[in-house]
Amino acid sequence: MNGNLSAERQTFVTHLECSLTGEHYAADTLHGLSRAGRPLLVRYDLEAAGKALDRDALTRRETDLWRWRELLPVRQTSNIVSLGEIETPLVPIPASGGAEVLVKDEGRLPTGSFKARGLVMAVTMARELGVRRIAMPTNGNAGAALAAYASRCGIETVVFCPDDTPEINVREIAAQGARVYRVNGLIDECGALVARGAAEGLWFDFSTLKEPYRIEGKKTMGLELAAQFDWRLPDAIFYPTGGGTGLIGMWKAFDELEQLGWIGPERPKMFAVQASGCAPIVKAFEDGVEHAERWEDAHTVAAGIRVPKAVGDFLILRAVRESGGRALAVDDAAILSAVNVCARRDGLLLCPEGGATLAAYRDALAAGLVSASDRAVLFNCATGLKYPMPEANAALDKNAAIDLAAL
Amino acid sequence: MNGNLSAERQTFVTHLECSLTGEHYAADTLHGLSRAGRPLLVRYDLEAAGKALDRDALTRRETDLWRWRELLPVRQTSNIVSLGEIETPLVPIPASGGAEVLVKDEGRLPTGSFKARGLVMAVTMARELGVRRIAMPTNGNAGAALAAYASRCGIETVVFCPDDTPEINVREIAAQGARVYRVNGLIDECGALVARGAAEGLWFDFSTLKEPYRIEGKKTMGLELAAQFDWRLPDAIFYPTGGGTGLIGMWKAFDELEQLGWIGPERPKMFAVQASGCAPIVKAFEDGVEHAERWEDAHTVAAGIRVPKAVGDFLILRAVRESGGRALAVDDAAILSAVNVCARRDGLLLCPEGGATLAAYRDALAAGLVSASDRAVLFNCATGLKYPMPEANAALDKNAAIDLAAL
Numbered sequence: 001m002n003g004n005l006s007a008e009r010q011t012f013v014t015h016l017e018c019s020l021t022g023e024h025y026a027a028d029t030l031h032g033l034s035r036a037g038r039p040l041l042v043r044y045d046l047e048a049a050g051k052a053l054d055r056d057a058l059t060r061r062e063t064d065l066w067r068w069r070e071l072l073p074v075r076q077t078s079n080i081v082s083l084g085e086i087e088t089p090l091v092p093i094p095a096s097g098g099a100e101v102l103v104k105d106e107g108r109l110p111t112g113s114f115k116a117r118g119l120v121m122a123v124t125m126a127r128e129l130g131v132r133r134i135a136m137p138t139n140g141n142a143g144a145a146l147a148a149y150a151s152r153c154g155i156e157t158v159v160f161c162p163d164d165t166p167e168i169n170v171r172e173i174a175a176q177g178a179r180v181y182r183v184n185g186l187i188d189e190c191g192a193l194v195a196r197g198a199a200e201g202l203w204f205d206f207s208t209l210k211e212p213y214r215i216e217g218k219k220t221m222g223l224e225l226a227a228q229f230d231w232r233l234p235d236a237i238f239y240p241t242g243g244g245t246g247l248i249g250m251w252k253a254f255d256e257l258e259q260l261g262w263i264g265p266e267r268p269k270m271f272a273v274q275a276s277g278c279a280p281i282v283k284a285f286e287d288g289v290e291h292a293e294r295w296e297d298a299h300t301v302a303a304g305i306r307v308p309k310a311v312g313d314f315l316i317l318r319a320v321r322e323s324g325g326r327a328l329a330v331d332d333a334a335i336l337s338a339v340n341v342c343a344r345r346d347g348l349l350l351c352p353e354g355g356a357t358l359a360a361y362r363d364a365l366a367a368g369l370v371s372a373s374d375r376a377v378l379f380n381c382a383t384g385l386k387y388p389m390p391e392a393n394a395a396l397d398k399n400a401a402i403d404l405a406a407l
Numbered sequence: 408m409n410g411n412l413s414a415e416r417q418t419f420v421t422h423l424e425c426s427l428t429g430e431h432y433a434a435d436t437l438h439g440l441s442r443a444g445r446p447l448l449v450r451y452d453l454e455a456a457g458k459a460l461d462r463d464a465l466t467r468r469e470t471d472l473w474r475w476r477e478l479l480p481v482r483q484t485s486n487i488v489s490l491g492e493i494e495t496p497l498v499p500i501p502a503s504g505g506a507e508v509l510v511k512d513e514g515r516l517p518t519g520s521f522k523a524r525g526l527v528m529a530v531t532m533a534r535e536l537g538v539r540r541i542a543m544p545t546n547g548n549a550g551a552a553l554a555a556y557a558s559r560c561g562i563e564t565v566v567f568c569p570d571d572t573p574e575i576n577v578r579e580i581a582a583q584g585a586r587v588y589r590v591n592g593l594i595d596e597c598g599a600l601v602a603r604g605a606a607e608g609l610w611f612d613f614s615t616l617k618e619p620y621r622i623e624g625k626k627t628m629g630l631e632l633a634a635q636f637d638w639r640l641p642d643a644i645f646y647p648t649g650g651g652t653g654l655i656g657m658w659k660a661f662d663e664l665e666q667l668g669w670i671g672p673e674r675p676k677m678f679a680v681q682a683s684g685c686a687p688i689v690k691a692f693e694d695g696v697e698h699a700e701r702w703e704d705a706h707t708v709a710a711g712i713r714v715p716k717a718v719g720d721f722l723i724l725r726a727v728r729e730s731g732g733r734a735l736a737v738d739d740a741a742i743l744s745a746v747n748v749c750a751r752r753d754g755l756l757l758c759p760e761g762g763a764t765l766a767a768y769r770d771a772l773a774a775g776l777v778s779a780s781d782r783a784v785l786f787n788c789a790t791g792l793k794y795p796m797p798e799a800n801a802a803l804d805k806n807a808a809i810d811l812a813a814l
Contacts, residue, residue, distance in 0.1 A: 084496030091491045108515045148754035174799030177751040185805045197811040344584040347555035385792050392581030398592045404604040407565050
C-alpha cells in the first residue's frame with residue numbers, strides 16, 4: 001500500500017509571504033489574501049528540506065502527488081484527504097502534434113481534472129486548520145474537486161457557477177455532496193457572492209488564489225514534470241490559462257527545485273494560452289503592462305479559461321516574460337478542430353482547454369516561437385468526456401438485409 | 408521517460424491453448440475462437456520468465472501496465488500502441504463501504520474505463536500480426552477503447568452497439584475515428600453482425616474472448632493487485648460481470664504468479680456481480696451448472712453488465728467456485744443508491760457497474776459471506792462521468808437581494 005499516505009514526514013514550511021509586497025504571515029494559521037489584496041505564497045526552509053530528502057529517496061517512493069511531501073504545506077499525514085492523486089502520464093501525439101510533443105493528461109486525476117491537485121491540498125489544509133464550511137465560484141471542474149474532497153472529510157460546501165455551466169459539471173458537484181447554485185453572471189460575479197458571504201462570516205472563501213494552498217497543489221505539475229523528464233525540463237510548456245494558478249505554481253516549483261539543486265537554471269518557455277473570446281492576459285502581455293484589465297463580454301467554448309479577471313495576473317505575466325515565452329490566443333474554431341484531429345488521429349480525446357494548447361502550439365510552431373525539435377508539453381487539464389462531442393447517429397435495422405461490405 | 412515503452416524485453420509466449428479441450432495452437436499467428444468454439448488462452452514459459460525477471464527488478468520499473476512485459480504476449484516494443492496505461496489507484500471508501508474496503512478505480516485508464524487494458528493488448532497484437540480492419544459489438548466502453556487505440560496506429564474500425572447505448576459513448580467512439588452504428592438489438596445481436604462480416608472476410612472479430620489477447624490485458628488487474636498488496640492478495644474481490652474477461656483474466660494472473668513463486672496458493676474469494684435484470688451467471692451458479700443460458704429480456708441501468716450470454720461462462724463459473732466466492736445479483740435501485748452514497752459520503756463517483764459491486768459487497772456482508780475485517784476490493788470499471796447523474800437546478804439571480812445565510 002501507499003507509504004506516502006501512511007508515513008509521517010518532516011515538513012519545512014517557515015511562513016507565508018505576500019506575492020506583491022513580500023510582507024510575512026505566520027504559517028499554520030488561516031489566511032485569505034494579503035493585506036495588499038494579493039495572493040500569499042508559502043515559503044519553505046529548502047536547505048533543511050534538501051538535507052532531509054534527496055532525489056534518489058524521492059524516486060523510490062510511490063509516484064503520486066504526496067511523494068513531494070517535504071515541499072508541501074501539510075503537517076499531519078492523518079489530515080490528508082486523498083482520492084488517489086496519481087502522477088499523470090505524458091502521452092505523445094505524433095500525428096496531430098509532432099514527434100516531440102507530449103500531452104500531460106490531467107484528466108486522469110480524481111474528478112477528472114487538474115483542479116484535484118489544487119483542491120486536495122487546499123481542502124487538506126482547511127481540515128488541518130479547522131475550517132467547517134467553504135464556498136467557491138467555479139466554471140465547473142474546481143467545484144467538482146472541492147465537493148469531492150470536502151464531502152470526504154465532512155466539510156460543508158456551497159458552490160456558485162455561471163448559469164451556462166455544462167449540466168454534467170453542475171450535476172457532478174451536486175452528486176458529490178455540495179450545495180450548488182447557478183447564477184446569471186460570469187465567474188467573477190459568482191466570486192463576488194462568495195466574497196460577500198465570507199465577509200458575513202458564513203464560510204471560508206476558496207476562490208482561485210484567494211487562499212494560499214491551491215497553488216501548492218498545482219505546483220506539483222512542475223515537480224512531476226521535472227521527475228518525469230529526469231530533472232531536465234522540457235523546452236516549452238503550453239498551459240491553458242484562466243486564473244493561472246498552475247502556471248504560477250509550476251514557475252514556483254522550478255525555483256524551489258533549483259534552490260534544492262535538483263535542476264539547473266534552465267527554464268521552459270511558458271506559453272499562457274487563452275481563448276480569443278476571453279484573452280485579458282494576452283492583451284496585457286502585448287500591451288507590455290503588469291496587470292490585466294477585466295475582459296468584457298467574455299465568451300468561448302473553453303469554459304475553464306473563461307476568466308475575465310485574474311487576481312494573480314501580474315504573477316502569470318511575470319513568469320511568462322521571465323521564461324521568454326508568450327501569451328497566445330486561439331479562436332473557438334481552432335480549439336474544436338484541434339480536439340477533433342487529436343482524437344481522430346492520436347486516439348486522445350482532449351478537453352477544449354487542452355485543444356486550445358494544441359492549437360496554440362501549432363501557431364507557435366508556424367510563427368517560429370518554438371521549433372519542431374523543441375520538446376513541448378501541452379496540458380490537457382481535464383478529461384474530454386465532460387464536454388460535448390459531435391453527434392453520431394447511424395442506425396441499422398437488425399431485421400433488414402444489411403450489406404456489411406458497404407459499412 | 409518511461410523505459411517500459413522503449414526497452415526491448417525478452418518474451419516467453421510458447422503457444423495458445425483451447426480453454427475447453429486443451430488443444431494447442433501456434434503463437435504469433437492470428438486466431439479467433441478454438442475449433443471447439445471456445446476462447447483461447449495464451450501460455451508462457453514461466454520458468455524461463457521467472458529467471459529473466461524477479462519481483463525486485465519489476466518493482467523498480469515504471470508502474471504502468473507495460474512493466475509486466477515478460478508476462479504479456481507482445482514481441483516487439485515498437486508495436487506497443489500506448490495512451491498511458493497507468494497503474495490504477497486503490498481508493499478507500501470508509502464511509503460507504505467500510506474500513507477494509509478499497510475501490511480499484513479503473514476510470515483513470517485511457518478512454519475512462521478498464522476496457523483500455525484489454526484493448527491496448529488486443530490492438531497491439533493485431534498490429535503485430537498485420538490486421539488492417541477490426542469490428543466489434545459493444546455496450547459502449549469497449550468500443551471507445553478500440554477506436555482510440557486502433558485509430559492511433561492506423562487500423563480501421565467498425566463498431567456496433569445497441570440502439571439505447573448512451574449518447575456519450577456513441578459520440579466518443581465516433582470522435583476517436585471509428586465508424587459506429589446503432590442496432591435495434593442487444594449486444595449479442597450486434598455480435599452476430601460482427602461474426603457474419605468476419606465470415607465474409609470483411610474484418611477481424613474483436614468480440615469479448617473471441618480473440619485471445621484482451622484477456623491478457625485484463626489479466627494485468629490481477630498482477631497489479633498482487634504488487635499493490637505487497638504480494639499478498641486481498642480476501643475478496645467484487646467484480647462487475649458481463650463478458651467476464653477481467654474475472655477470468657485475474658484468475659489466470661494469480662495462477663501465473665503462483666507458478667513464478669511470487670505469491671502463495673491463497674486466493675481471494677471472487678464475487679461475480681450482475682444486475683438482477685440480467686443475471687445469467689448468477690442463475691447458472693445457483694443451479695449448479697457449468698454453462699449459462701441466454702438471459703431473455705435483459706434490462707439494467709448498468710449497461711456494461713447487460714450481457715445476456717457470455718462465451719466464457721464456464722470459465723467465470725469455475726473461477727468463482729474454485730475461489731469459494733459467489734455470483735450475486737443486485738437490483739437497479741440498490742445500484743443507484745450505492746452510487747449516490749459513495750459520491751456523497753466518500754467523494755468518489757462510481758459508474759453504475761462499480762455501484763453494483765458496492766451494493767453486492769453490502770449484501771455479502773449482511774449475509775456473512777465476507778466479514779467487516781476482510782480486505783475487499785471493488786472494481787469501479789469506468790469513470791462515473793460517462794453516466795447520467797440526477798438533475799441539480801438551483802438558480803440565483805445576481806440582480807436580486809440574495810440571502811446568502813439561507814443557502
